[in-house]
Amino acid sequence: MKYRLSVLLALSTLGTTSYTPLALAASGSTTDTHTAPKTETGSVAQEKRNSQAHKSLLATPVKGKQEDTVVTGHTASGALADYNKTTATLGPLGTRKTLNTPFSIMTVPHDVIVNQQSRNINDLMAYMPSVQLEIRGDPNTSRPQSRGFEADVVANTRIDGLNAVSTTPYAAEQFDNLQVLNGLAGALYGAQNPAGTFAYNLKRPTEDRLNRLVVGVDSIGSLMENADLSGRLGRNKWFGYRLNLLHGDGTTYVQDSWMRRNLVSADFDFRIDDKTTIEVDASHYTYAQRGQASGFAYSGTIDLPKAPDLSNPGLGEKYSGYNMETNTFLAKVKHSFNENWSVTLGGLYQDAIRQAFGTTNTILNNAGDYSQTIAAATTANDFRVGSNLAYINGRVRTGFITHDLVIGTNGYMMGNYNPTRGESFRLGTSNMYNPRQLSGSQPYYHGRYRSAYINNQTFIVGDTLQFNKHWSIMGTLSWSWLRSESWSNPTAATRTHTSYNKSAAFSPMTSLIYKPTENQTAYFTYGRAFQAGGIAPAGSANENEITAPLRSEEYEVGYKVMIRKLQINIAGFRMTRPYSFLDPTTRIYGNFGTQRNYGVEAQVAGYILPNLSVLAGMTWLDAQMGDTGVTSTSHKEVVGAPPVQANLLLDYRLPRTLGDFASRLAFNANVHYTGRRAANVQNTTFAASYVTLDLGTRFAFRAAHHPWMARFGVSNATNERYWASVYPTSLNGANANANNSAYAGLPRTFHFTIEADF
Numbered sequence: 001m002k003y004r005l006s007v008l009l010a011l012s013t014l015g016t017t018s019y020t021p022l023a024l025a026a027s028g029s030t031t032d033t034h035t036a037p038k039t040e041t042g043s044v045a046q047e048k049r050n051s052q053a054h055k056s057l058l059a060t061p062v063k064g065k066q067e068d069t070v071v072t073g074h075t076a077s078g079a080l081a082d083y084n085k086t087t088a089t090l091g092p093l094g095t096r097k098t099l100n101t102p103f104s105i106m107t108v109p110h111d112v113i114v115n116q117q118s119r120n121i122n123d124l125m126a127y128m129p130s131v132q133l134e135i136r137g138d139p140n141t142s143r144p145q146s147r148g149f150e151a152d153v154v155a156n157t158r159i160d161g162l163n164a165v166s167t168t169p170y171a172a173e174q175f176d177n178l179q180v181l182n183g184l185a186g187a188l189y190g191a192q193n194p195a196g197t198f199a200y201n202l203k204r205p206t207e208d209r210l211n212r213l214v215v216g217v218d219s220i221g222s223l224m225e226n227a228d229l230s231g232r233l234g235r236n237k238w239f240g241y242r243l244n245l246l247h248g249d250g251t252t253y254v255q256d257s258w259m260r261r262n263l264v265s266a267d268f269d270f271r272i273d274d275k276t277t278i279e280v281d282a283s284h285y286t287y288a289q290r291g292q293a294s295g296f297a298y299s300g301t302i303d304l305p306k307a308p309d310l311s312n313p314g315l316g317e318k319y320s321g322y323n324m325e326t327n328t329f330l331a332k333v334k335h336s337f338n339e340n341w342s343v344t345l346g347g348l349y350q351d352a353i354r355q356a357f358g359t360t361n362t363i364l365n366n367a368g369d370y371s372q373t374i375a376a377a378t379t380a381n382d383f384r385v386g387s388n389l390a391y392i393n394g395r396v397r398t399g400f401i402t403h404d405l406v407i408g409t410n411g412y413m414m415g416n417y418n419p420t421r422g423e424s425f426r427l428g429t430s431n432m433y434n435p436r437q438l439s440g441s442q443p444y445y446h447g448r449y450r451s452a453y454i455n456n457q458t459f460i461v462g463d464t465l466q467f468n469k470h471w472s473i474m475g476t477l478s479w480s481w482l483r484s485e486s487w488s489n490p491t492a493a494t495r496t497h498t499s500y501n502k503s504a505a506f507s508p509m510t511s512l513i514y515k516p517t518e519n520q521t522a523y524f525t526y527g528r529a530f531q532a533g534g535i536a537p538a539g540s541a542n543e544n545e546i547t548a549p550l551r552s553e554e555y556e557v558g559y560k561v562m563i564r565k566l567q568i569n570i571a572g573f574r575m576t577r578p579y580s581f582l583d584p585t586t587r588i589y590g591n592f593g594t595q596r597n598y599g600v601e602a603q604v605a606g607y608i609l610p611n612l613s614v615l616a617g618m619t620w621l622d623a624q625m626g627d628t629g630v631t632s633t634s635h636k637e638v639v640g641a642p643p644v645q646a647n648l649l650l651d652y653r654l655p656r657t658l659g660d661f662a663s664r665l666a667f668n669a670n671v672h673y674t675g676r677r678a679a680n681v682q683n684t685t686f687a688a689s690y691v692t693l694d695l696g697t698r699f700a701f702r703a704a705h706h707p708w709m710a711r712f713g714v715s716n717a718t719n720e721r722y723w724a725s726v727y728p729t730s731l732n733g734a735n736a737n738a739n740n741s742a743y744a745g746l747p748r749t750f751h752f753t754i755e756a757d758f
Contacts, residue, residue: 076709076755077212078114079700081613081651081666084567084606085109085177089199091161091188092391092406092460092476099560102474102511102523104182104571106130106603112615115651115668115698117713117751118172119218119248121200126672129617129645130182130196130601135295135725135743140169140287141324141354142725146182146196147575148597148623148641150727152531154385154414155192155456159200160281160330161346163387163412166198168326168352169287171263173226173246176203182601183573184554186529187476187509190411190458193531194552194577202281205240205269206230216711216753222250222259224753232269240269244283253749256313256437257291279332290321295725295743296370296432298363304679304687304742305368305432307721311747314435316359317427319442320374323355341394352383357442359427368432376422376445378489380452387412391460404464406476411457420447420491449490454532455483472513479504484532488544500546505530519562527554534580536589547591552577566606566614574598581628594626595638611653618646625681637678639740640727642689644675664701668713670694679726680740687742690722696751709755719748 085107088098098105108124118124120140125131133142134150143166144151151157157166179199186192209231216224230242246263265283272278293315298304308315330348337343356377361370391408422445427438462476485499509527516522533547558571575598578591599621608614623638637643651668672692679685696713724745 076700076707076757078111078698079653079666079709080111081115081653081668082111083109083613083615083649083651084565085179086567088179088181089161089201090181091158091185091197091389091410092393092408092462093188093404093464094391094393094406098569099519099521099562099567100513100515102513102521102525102556102558103185104130104556104558104569104573104601104603105179106182106569106605106617107177107179108615109177112649113172113175113177114755115666115711116649116670116694116696117216117218117711117753119224120172121170121175121178123172124178127615127617127647127649127670128180129603129619129647130621131180132640132642132645133725134640134727134741136167141167141322143167144195144198145641146180146198147194147573147599147601147619148621148638149193149195149575149577149595151195151198152193153383154387154412154454155189155531156195157198157200158189159328159348160202160279160332161199161389161410162330162348163385163410164200164328164348164350165326165352165383165385168354168383169261169285169324170200170326171246171261171285173228174202174244174263174265174283174285175200177201182571183525183556183575184509184527184529184552186480186507186531186552187462187478187527188460190460190478190480190507191456191482191505191531191549192529194529194554194575202265202267203228203230203242203244204267204279205232205242207232207237211758212755213758214753214755216751217250218248218751219253219749220251220255222248222252224248236271238271240271242267252289252292253747254292254311254313254316256318257289257316259287259289259292261285261287275336277334279334281328281330283326283328285326287324287326288322291316291318292321293744294320294359294361295741296361296363297739297741298680299739300680300682300684302363303366303685304723304726304740305363305366306688307723307742307744308368308432308435309719309721309747310744312435314430314437315361315432317372317374317437317440319440320357320359322358325351325353327351327353340396341392344389344391344393346389348385348387350383350385350387352385354381356381357444361432363432364429369429370432371429372427372438373424374427374440374443375424376419376443378419378422378445380416380418381445382417382448384415384417385412386414400467402466404466406460406462408460409458410460411455413456414452414454415450416452417448418451418489419445420449420489421445447491449487451487451489452535453483453485455481456532457481469518470515472515474509474511474513476509478507480507480530481505482532482549484546486535486544486546496544498545500533500548502530502549505549521560523556523558525554525556525558527556528552533591534589539587540589541587542589545589547580547589550578550580550591564607566604566608569603570600571602572598572600579625581630585629593628595624596626597621597623597638597641599623611655613651614649616646616648618644620644628681633681636681636683639678639681640687640725642675642677644673646673647671664699666698666700668694668696668698674722677723677726679723679742681728687723687726690720690745691718692720692722692745693717703756707757711751711753711755713751715749715751716746717748720745721747 132145181197212228214226227245244265270278332346389410423443458480511525556573601619603617623641649670653666698711725743
């Protein structure tokens with residue numbers, strides 16, 4: 001009792017210590033690991049190395065070809081711009097080196113998040129050349145795509161390996177990194193769209209004490225304060241904690257608008273013994289905004305005009321906006337039986353709530369005139385998700401063959417809840433290039449009913465057979481049990497309830513892996529997967545009926561090489577998937593067509609020089625629809641999928657030879673290119689290509705014996721006007737009369753933060 005009381009007293013009297021992210025690029029290679037209690041990944045291992053480097057209090061040289069760059073031991077986060085995360089978390093497969101995996105994986109690491117002053121998940125997606133976003137009313141609630149396929153609301157998104165809602169706001173400050181596995185992953189994660197897997201990895205408790213305070217300002221008056229506190233207590237550091245507090249409030253990028261966001265998150269580790277760890281995480285995030293511009297809807301007969309300038313106040317209304325809340329709770333138990341066998345159990349519950357009362361601008365003609373309405377949306381405003389995982393990983397030998405085995409299960413349940421009715425008002429007309437604010441008031445919705453329920457559980461077995469240091473075969477098989485239900489609005493004249501069940505749906509994946517040398521990997525991967533079917537829309541003969549699941553197929557070949565501290569990945573792929581549309585003759589909505597995407601993607605991450613970091617990529621994509629039953633939409637480009645998309649982020653630290661003051665300075669530049677995209681299903685209009693430039697600098701210094709970092713950045717420095725997101729009513733297929741949506745990109749914005757580590 002006395003000992004436990006001392007722990008509580010220690011929690012209430014957190015001391016201070018210096019912290020340094022001295023994660024030098026000279027760190028050694030990391031072996032593949034199973035999920036086990038003592039495995040240190042992400043921020044945990046990073047912060048441990050940082051603390052050890054700091055304790056030396058010595059300047060550490062990083063050798064280059066022409067000169068040595070010396071980095072002092074007292075630095076704040078992100079100082080060395082370590083942009084290559086060499087490991088990936090792959091669900092049932094555990095944590096493995098990305099170099100050795102037969103998948104195309106790209107990660108936005110912690111150093112990018114802090115140095116680019118990212119505020120939400122959408123900011124991080126921009127660095128992924130194979131990812132596009134469908135902005136849903138607000139940039140914080142986008143629905144991601146990968147390789148031209150739309151992600152599911154839940155099935156393609158995971159927080160620490162557990163399914164979670166994608167179309168709800170998240171604070172970037174909450175996460176250590178964002179990882180995207182492009183392509184099919186049904187054999188690993190069960191029923192999901194062929195849009196890749198978006199993994200949000202939380203910050204974990206650090207081995208040494210960390211007290212980090214950040215204050216800043218965005219745009220023209222949005223203030224931000226963030227406290228990140230971490231450490232361990234007790235004998236043998238059995239209790240670890242990480243507390244993250246965030247508040248942001250003020251005017252955004254346009255006058256007469258405001259934004260408010262608040263985060264409280266807590267992450268705890270309990271080391272029961274040297275083989276067992278319990279992780280408990282909880283977070284509460286709220287996001288509200290008013291007065292920002294909404295999207296533009298347009299029909300197939302409209303030629304999409306040039307994008308407007310969102311800094312014009314008239315494009316948004318002061319009484320329109322969103323109130324959103326995301327509550328997440330998760331827990332894991334990790335136990336290692338011995339050095340070869342381990343088990344992981346986990347569960348998550350999430351409640352994502354939204355109140356949407358935004359405006360909709362319907363384009364009337366090619367000159368940019370639009371009609372504006374405001375409505376309390378009757379789409380789903382409450383998503384409740386419960387997800388689970390259980391994996392047993394082991395390693396055995398049969399003769400000369402080493403087997404990395406996995407047997408396990410994962411899955412989720414999701415319920416959607418909608419208002420029964422909502423108010424809607426027509427506000428008037430305006431022009432997107434000369435907008436005027438229209439008088440009106442906030443609408444409200446009433447009532448509540450459950451509109452949908454999905455239960456998806458998957459059983460998984462896998463084996464990676466290593467024959468020698470050059471050749472391996474990976475095979476993973478999964479069987480999924482899927483149940484979908486849908487209910488119509490109870491106020492409808494005829495209320496309907498439909499359901500669909502599928503048992504033991506089979507999804508295989510196999511890979512042939514060849515490593516000519518330790519720093520190179522070539523692979524071929526084949527996989528199949530399936531996803532839940534769509535719901536027949538209003539106006540169809542089978543309205544509200546759930547279609548059969550859609551089956552996808554993929555072939556991928558790739559090559560990876562690590563040259564010193566620079567990793568280069570190249571992959572080619574071909575993917576197919578059925579899609580649904582409304583038959584123009586029978587008026588039946590069903591799975592009739594095929595979408596075929598193939599392309600090549602390249603990624604580069606790490607150190608070009610000891611003081612020059614890069615995170616870059618380019619994707620060439622040919623995404624086409626097949627026969628839709630309508631001549632005008634058959635064999636056309638997929639809406640919103642650019643043939644070419646590329647991103648280049650460079651970070652340069654001035655060398656020590658320029659003097660102590662200059663060596664504390666760093667500069668970064670990010671160039672993003674998106675090619676011309678089809679803007680309707682008929683391909684009669686296109687969104688123009690665009691290029692954006694982000695610039696930033698930072699300065700490290702010491703005050704009161706502690707490391708500080710000041711950062712300043714400009715996003716969209718050239719104030720480019722562009723359509724950031726275009727998409728049709730459904731990327732699973734649409735008829736010739738489908739409505740389309742377009743959201744303009746943000747104007748030039750400024751960011752300044754100052755960080756202190758104690």
